[in-house]
Structures are given as C-alpha cells and as structure tokens.
Amino acid sequence: MSSGVPAAATVHLAQSAAWLHLRRLPAGAVLAVLLGIGIFIAVQSGAVAVSAGDWLTPLWADASGSTPGGSYVLWNLRLPRAVFAILIGGTLGLSGALTQGLFRNPLADPSLLGVTSGAACAAALTIVVVSSMHLPLPAGWRIWLLPAAAFAGAFGVCLLLDYGSRWLTPGSIAGLLLTGMALNAIAVAVIGLCTYLANDEQLRTLSFWTLGSLAGARWPLVGIAAALLAFSLLALRRLTRSMNALALGEAAAAHVGVDVGKLRGRVVLLVALVCGFAVAWTGIIGFLGLIAPHMIRGWVGSDLRRLVPLSTLLGGLLLLVADTLARTVAIPAEIPVGIFTSLLGAPFFLLILRSASRRIG
Amino acid sequence: MLMKTTRTALLQLDAACMRLGRREFGPFSLNIDQGERIAILGPSGAGKSTLLRLMASELACIRGSALLDERSLASWTLAELSRRRAVLPQSMEVAFGLETDLIIGLGRVACRHDPQLDDIVRQAATHAHAAHLLGRRFDTLSGGEKARVQLARVFAQLWDRQDGLILVDEPLAALDPGLQFELLDELEGFAAQRGHAIVAVLHDINHALQGFDRLLLIQQGELVGDLPADARALPHLEALYGVALTSLESPDGNLVVMPTRRTARNTANG
Numbered sequence: 239m240s241s242g243v244p245a246a247a248t249v250h251l252a253q254s255a256a257w258l259h260l261r262r263l264p265a266g267a268v269l270a271v272l273l274g275i276g277i278f279i280a281v282q283s284g285a286v287a288v289s290a291g292d293w294l295t296p297l298w299a300d301a302s303g304s305t306p307g308g309s310y311v312l313w314n315l316r317l318p319r320a321v322f323a324i325l326i327g328g329t330l331g332l333s334g335a336l337t338q339g340l341f342r343n344p345l346a347d348p349s350l351l352g353v354t355s356g357a358a359c360a361a362a363l364t365i366v367v368v369s370s371m372h373l374p375l376p377a378g379w380r381i382w383l384l385p386a387a388a389f390a391g392a393f394g395v396c397l398l399l400d401y402g403s404r405w406l407t408p409g410s411i412a413g414l415l416l417t418g419m420a421l422n423a424i425a426v427a428v429i430g431l432c433t434y435l436a437n438d439e440q441l442r443t444l445s446f447w448t449l450g451s452l453a454g455a456r457w458p459l460v461g462i463a464a465a466l467l468a469f470s471l472l473a474l475r476r477l478t479r480s481m482n483a484l485a486l487g488e489a490a491a492a493h494v495g496v497d498v499g500k501l502r503g504r505v506v507l508l509v510a511l512v513c514g515f516a517v518a519w520t521g522i523i524g525f526l527g528l529i530a531p532h533m534i535r536g537w538v539g540s541d542l543r544r545l546v547p548l549s550t551l552l553g554g555l556l557l558l559v560a561d562t563l564a565r566t567v568a569i570p571a572e573i574p575v576g577i578f579t580s581l582l583g584a585p586f587f588l589l590i591l592r593s594a595s596r597r598i599g
Numbered sequence: 600m601l602m603k604t605t606r607t608a609l610l611q612l613d614a615a616c617m618r619l620g621r622r623e624f625g626p627f628s629l630n631i632d633q634g635e636r637i638a639i640l641g642p643s644g645a646g647k648s649t650l651l652r653l654m655a656s657e658l659a660c661i662r663g664s665a666l667l668d669e670r671s672l673a674s675w676t677l678a679e680l681s682r683r684r685a686v687l688p689q690s691m692e693v694a695f696g697l698e699t700d701l702i703i704g705l706g707r708v709a710c711r712h713d714p715q716l717d718d719i720v721r722q723a724a725t726h727a728h729a730a731h732l733l734g735r736r737f738d739t740l741s742g743g744e745k746a747r748v749q750l751a752r753v754f755a756q757l758w759d760r761q762d763g764l765i766l767v768d769e770p771l772a773a774l775d776p777g778l779q780f781e782l783l784d785e786l787e788g789f790a791a792q793r794g795h796a797i798v799a800v801l802h803d804i805n806h807a808l809q810g811f812d813r814l815l816l817i818q819q820g821e822l823v824g825d826l827p828a829d830a831r832a833l834p835h836l837e838a839l840y841g842v843a844l845t846s847l848e849s850p851d852g853n854l855v856v857m858p859t860r861r862t863a864r865n866t867a868n869g
Contacts (some may be wrong), residue, residue, distance in 0.1 A: 342694040483705050485694040489657060493688075494756060495681025495709025539736075540695035 239541040265538050269551040273324060276555055280320040282461050285569050286311045314457075322455035323561040323575075324554035325463040327526055329349065329516045331553020332470060333509045334527025335534075335546045339481050341364020341414055344535070345590065348513045348527035351418030353395045355425035357517035358447050360391025362432040365447075366440050388513030395421050396506045450521035452561050459519060470512050471547065477504060478542040485540070523576045524552050525583020526560075532590055609633050609764055609796055610654060613661035617653045624649050624820040627664055628684070631796055633762045636787065638807035638828065639800045641817035647800040648768055650817060654798060655686050655766050664846060666793065668771055676708040684764035685756040687786075689772065691745040696738035699729070699748045706756030719758045720751075727751035727785055743778045746770055750782060765790055767799035771806075779803070781809050804836060804844070809853050830854055 282288055292309040330348070337346045337353070348354050353403050357368040403417040434442055480501055483491040516523070530553040531545060538544050557575070561580070564575040606701040608630045616625030624646045625658045631637060631654075639647045653665060653865070656672045667683065677681075682736065685706070685771045693702055702718045707713050724730045729747040732740060737748065749770065757763045771779040787810060790797050801807050808828050809813055816839050818826030830846065837844050842858040849855050 273654055338695075344695065479707055482697070482701060483708050485697055486702070486705060487688070487690060487694075489690070490686070490688050491680065492657065492677055493655060493686040494706055494752075495678040497677050535695065542696050 244580070249369075253599065256514050259426050261526065265354070265534075265544075266551065269548065271554060273555050273558070276491055276558045276562075277320045278323070281312055281316040281325070282559055283566050284311070284316060285564060288316065290384075310409030316459050318451055318460050319455040319561070320558060322451050322460050322463060323558045324517050325449070325460065325467055326452065326520050326523070327530075327557025327560075328467055328550040328554035329470075329512045330523060330526040330557065331549040331551070332467070332474075332532035333516075334545060334553070335531040335542065336474075336481075336505055336509050337527065338531055339484060339545075340486060340502060340509070343414065344420075344485075344532065345415060345528070345587075347395075347525065348392075348509065349522065349527060350415070350422075350526035351399055352420075352422030352425055353392050353418075353509065353513050354517055354522050355422045355429070357388040357392040357514045358522050359425035359428045360394075361434075361447055361518055362429045362444055363387070365443050366432040366436045369440065380496050384520035385515050389510055391425075392514040393507070393510035395425070400502065400506060428529050447517070447521040448576075449574035450523040450579070451574045452520055452557075453572070454519060463515070465517070466512065466515055467550070468535075470508055471550065472547065473504075473508060474546055477501065479543035481505065481542050495516040521574075521576055524580045525587060526556055526579055527592070529583055529586050530556055530585050532586075575582040606727075607633060608666075609635075609668065609762065610674075611666040611669070612653070612663070613666075615653060615660045615665045616662040617649065617654060617658040618661050619652075622820065623661075626664075627653070627822050629815065629822065629825055630766070630863050631798060633796060634791070634794045634798045635695045635705050635813060636790070637796070637798045637813045637815060638811040639798065639815045639817060640804065640836070640839065646820040647791055647817050649820075650815075650822075651686075651766050651768050651798065651800050654764070656662065656680055663794045681709040681756065682763075684766060685753040685765045687749060687753050687765070687770050689768040689770060691742070691749055693737045696736040698749075699724070699732050699735050699737055699740070702732075702737055702748055703729075703751045703755050706752040707758075714734075716725060717754050719819065723751045723754035723758055724748075726789060727752050728781075746774060746778070746782060750786065757793065757795060760793065760795075762794040763796070765795050765797045767797065769800050772802050779806065804840075804856055804858070808832070808856065 286307060288308045288311060292312045298417070322445075333348050334346075337348055337351065338344055340346070341351075361384050364384055368383070368387075398421055399414070399418055402421075403414040406413060406417060411479075429444075429448060433441065433448075436444055480496045483494055483496045484498070484501070491498050530550040534548045534552055535547055538548060559577070560578045561575045564573045564578045567573065606722065610631040612629050612714075614626040614628050616623060616627075618624070627650060634635065639650060641647050649658065651810045656665075656667075656675065659673060660847065667675060667680075700720055703723055704716055706723070707716060710716075713719075721730065721733070724733055725752040727747050729744070729751045732744055732748060737745065742803065753765060758766065771782060774782070783806060786797065789795070797811075799811070811828045813824060814826055814828050814832055816826075816835060817840060820849070823830075823839065826832050828833060833844050833846060836856075840858065843860070844856045845859055847855045847857070
C-alpha cells in the first residue's frame with residue numbers, strides 16, 4: 239500500500255468484517271483496489287511527465303538536488319496531493335453518511351445544510367477580522383487558528399440546525415432542509431461581507447476558501463488529516479450500531495435503549511470536527527458528502543456499520559478522480575476542485591430528489 | 600386467564616400527572632400487575648397515547664409518582680428500561696429502507712454483548728410470522744408486513760426476559776381485520792409464555808373485550824373507568840364514546856358489540 243490511510247481504512251474494514259457478515263468485504267476490497275489504481279493514475283497525469291522509474295527514486299535521495307524533476311514532482315507534489323485528496327474526500331463522505339443518519343434524511347449533506355458554509359464563514363471572519371487585529375500569538379498557534387475557527391463555525395451551525403429546526407418545524411424533513419438553507423444564506427452573506435471588507439492579500443486567501451482547492455497538500459498536513467480520519471473512524475466504531483436505531487425514529491430509538499440526546503451530541507461533535515478541519519484546509523468542496531453515501535446505500539444497503547467506512551472510501555476515490563480531472567483538463571491551468579464537484583454533484587442531487595420525492599414533506 | 604396467587608404490582612401510578620405542550624393530563628392512579636392484559640380506550644384526543652408515553656417513560660411525571668418494580672421510572676436508565684419493557688409504536692415507518700434483519704436486531708441494540716443475536720432475530724421473526732420477510736428492505740413491504748417486522752422487533756427485545764411490560768400504541772388501526780386478530784394473538788401468546796404484561800391503546804372495542812382482562816377508560820385527559828373487560832363494561836363504554844352498543848354473543852361464547860347511532864336507537868325506542 240502506498241499510503242497510510244487507505245491502509246488504515248482497509249484495516250478498519252477488515253476488523254469490522256469479523257463481527258459482521260462477510261458480504262461487505264468485496265465492496266471494501268473493490269474500493270481499495272480502485273483507490274490504488276486511482277493513486278497511480280493521478281500521480282502519472284499532469285504537466286510534468288512522470289516515469290515508472292521515478293517511483294523507485296526515494297524521497298530521501300532528493301537532498302543532493304541532483305534527482306530528476308519527475309521524481310521530485312512525484313514524491314513532493316503529486317503523491318501527497320493524491321493522498322490528501324483521498325483523505326479529505328473520505329472525510330466528506332464520512333460526514334455525509336453521519337449527517338444523513340443523524341437527520342434520518344437521504345438528502346442531508348454538510349454543504350447543503352450550511353455546515354460547510356458555517357465553517358468557511360468562521361474561517362473568513364478569522365482571515366479578515368482576527369488577522370487585522372494583530373494578536374500577539376506564537377507562530378505555532380497560528381496554524382491551528384483557522385481549523386479551530388472553522389470547527390467552531392461548523393459546530394455552531396450543527397447546533398443551530400438541530401435545535402432551530404426542531405423548534406421551527408418539528409419533525410419535518412423539508413423544515414430541516416429549509417432551516418439549513420437559511421443558515422447557509424446567512425453564512426454566505428457573512429463571507430460576502432468579509433470579501434467586501436478584505437484587503438488584496440486577504441482577498442486572495444479568501445477566494446481560495448470559497449472555491450475549494452487541494453493545492454495546499456503537503457506531507458505534514460497529510461499526516462494530520464490521516465490522524466483525524468483514523469480517530470473519527472475509530473470513535474465511530476462503537477456509535478454506528480446505536481446510530482442505526484435512529485432510523486426507527488427518536489422515540490423508538492429511546493425505547494430500545496439508545497440515549498438519543500447523548501448520541502446526537504457525540505455525532506454532531508464529530509461531524510463538526512471533521513467538517514471544520516476539511517474546510518480549514520481545502521475550502522468548500524460541495525456535494526461529495528451527498529453522493530458517496532447515496533451510491534453506497536444503493537450498493538450494500540443502509541446499515542451504518544457498513545455505510546460509514548465504505549462512504550469514507552468512496553468519498554476518497556471520488557475526490558481523487560475529481561481533483562485529477564481538475565488538475566489536468568486545462569493544463570497548465572488548474573480549475574478549483576470545488577467548482578468541479580458542484581458542477582457534477584448538483585445534477586446528481588436533482589436525480590436523488592426525484593427518487594426521494596415521496597419521503598420529503 | 601388464570602389468576603396467579605402471587606401477583607405483584609409491575610407498574611404503579613399514584614396521582615401521576617404529565618404535561619404535553621400546554622395541556623396537562625392526569626391525575627392517573629392505577630396498578631398494573633405482572634402478566635395482565637390491559638386495553639386503554641377513549642375517544643380521539645382523550646390522552647390515551649399520552650398515558651402510554653408516561654408508562655414508557657417518554658414523558659416525565661410532573662406531579663405524583665410512577666413506579667416500575669417499586670422504583671421511580673425516572674431513575675431507570677434507557678438501557679435498563681429496554682430490558683424490561685418494549686413499545687410497539689403507532690408509526691411503522693423506518694428511514695432509509697433498512698433490511699428487516701437489522702430492524703429486528705435493533706430491538707437488542709442496548710445489549711452490549713449479544714452472542715445469540717442472529718438466532719434470536721430468526722426466532723422472533725418466526726414467532727411474528729415474519730421469517731419469510733428476512734433479508735428484505737423495509738420500504739418494499741406492505742403495511743401488514745411492516746407491522747409483523749415491528750412486532751418481531753418487540754419480540755426480540757424481550758425474547759429472553761420474564762415479567763416485562765409491552766406497550767402497544769394503536770398499531771393495528773390501518774390493517775385488515777383478519778390480520779389485526781392474528782397479530783394480537785401472536786402478541787398475547789408471546790406475552791403469556793414469558794409473563795409479560797400488555798398495555799394497549801385500542802380503537803376497536805371488540806378487540807379490547809375479546810383479548811384483554813381489564814379496560815382503562817380515558818376521557819379528556821382523565822381516567823374515568825378501570826374495570827374488567829366483560830359485559831358490565833358496556834354502559835361505561837356507551838357513555839365514553841357517546842354511542843349505543845348492541846351486544847351479541849358469538850357462537851364460541853365471545854362478547855361482540857356493535858356501535859349504533861344514538862339517534863337511531865332513540866327513534867327505535869320511542
């Protein structure tokens with residue numbers, strides 16, 4: 239395996255296979271193989287040609303400065319970016335599966351419900367307002383400022399959604415989506431305001447957020463993202479069984495012994511955590527969280543014990559494909575991948591809407 | 600129904616009141632003994648389901664007390680409660696079209712370590728005549744099949760328990776008559792084997808009279824009657840629903856009643 243995290247995800251799958259049917263193993267194996275092929279293709283394609291021999295020139299040989307360009311591009315640009323795409327895509331697929339399970343709604347998605355925008359809004363405020371206050375923060379803390387703000391923003395929107403939609407339109411799926419839409423509008427307006435107030439340098443940083451891009455991929459960041467995703471998957475292993483009970487409805491879930499309030503709190507915290515970090519690092523990448531779980535549901539069913547790990551894998555695969563396309567369709571220019579996922583994802587959303595129309599109301 | 604000599608109170612309500620929205624219900628004072636079969640009757644909106652939700656510990660007591668096994672209901676954790684009482688809900692719907700095996704198994708989700716899960720799921724499904732539905736997606740089932748799967752879930756939940764409590768909230772209203780009796784029979788058979796008490800909110804007076812020992816009559820949020828399910832209850836039922844009841848005896852000795860319009864009877868009598 240050429241990267242840490244697909245391996246971690248596969249291990250997770252293999253472990254969970256022991257306490258469930260073996261039926262899911264093929265789906266996981268298929269996705270893992272596709273991921274491997276995907277990484278290979280992603281690394282091979284781009285403006286600079288990469289030969290098979292470059293794979294054999296290891297990273298540490300670079301110090302002399304005499305290594306060929308292809309090898310440098312492979313190990314320091316393309317490979318970390320491919321792995322980063324898989325990790326972030328996995329994060330988005332994971333948070334989509336969780337959001338849908340939490341709100342009992344196949345149309346829920348962090349970007350659709352305003353969670354992503356909330357994170358981006360907090361990040362924008364941090365860039366424009368906090369950075370102009372010149373706070374005397376140690377340099378080491380600055381890296382965490384944006385992720386922390388994005389997490390707070392995502393968490394805030396999750397809580398508002400949860401309580402707001404219950405208070406405004408109890409039990410209504412349409413009400414939940416509309417509440418999310420309103421929160422989304424507020425967040426987008428605040429981002430717009432920040433754009434208006436920003437100076438040139440802040441503006442450049444901001445446009446990165448609103449479009450979504452994986453260009454910031456570096457190995458240290460890849461490591462942090464891998465740790466975060468691995469932590470989330472581990473934390474979820476014990477929650478997914480209870481989360482299945484939410485599909486019965488909250489009252490029935492409580493009757494079979496699930497503490498719904500506590501469970502919701504934990505899941506919201508996890509969603510906000512992974513969404514916040516993903517947004518802080520890559521900006522808004524929409525619709526992946528909607529598509530990945532939906533495809534998996536059609537493939538292996540809706541059991542969250544299978545849906546969550548497989549959505550993570552598929553989300554990673556989809557973002558890897560989208561990012562490779564975004565990098566290569568208009569060489570040497572690079573289209574922000576967020577534009578790409580929305581262009582492809584929004585029509586898909588309309589298709590789901592058609593088949594789910596019976597359940598909305 | 601045989602009367603056991605050593606019956607102890609399973610659930611005790613003592614002047615229990617609860618609030619739903621702005622409306623207050625109660626006070627309710629009643630005892631439910633082990634293995635009893637009790638039907639809650641009353642006009643729409645009288646508070647039948649609300650009383651059931653109090654028994655399910657879904658609504659809290661704002662005054663008075665509610666004890667399960669002589670312990671305040673509020674002090675039971677949800678996991679403890681799930682091993683003692685099960686609820687067959689009014690709404691049968693399940694999101695996402697989960698598979699029936701998974702749904703039945705969810706009855707036991709609070710059991711941390713459950714090595715016999717698959718076995719119990721299969722037996723519970725067989726008992727509810729839902730074995731042929733295993734492996735199918737819930738959203739492809741008919742109304743009656745959904746009811747069977749939900750019943751199997753309740754069976755799975757209390758499969759290896761004794762002297763528990765099964766609460767049933769009008770789950771049969773939308774089903775055809777044959778199926779209603781069949782499901783009630785299955786529920787009663789299951790409960791009788793394990794000594795579980797059944798408390799059911801019902802619409803159909805005949806179901807209440809034929810399958811249950813005791814009737815709780817609810818009107819405008821209050822308990823207006825607590826009586827055995829036999830012919831003596833008929834005048835109370837007439838007053839409760841504001842109808843005239845014509846009673847017949849079926850060939851096998853069961854009491855069958857037929858509601859008729861009050862005005863029609865008055866005309867006939869006068």
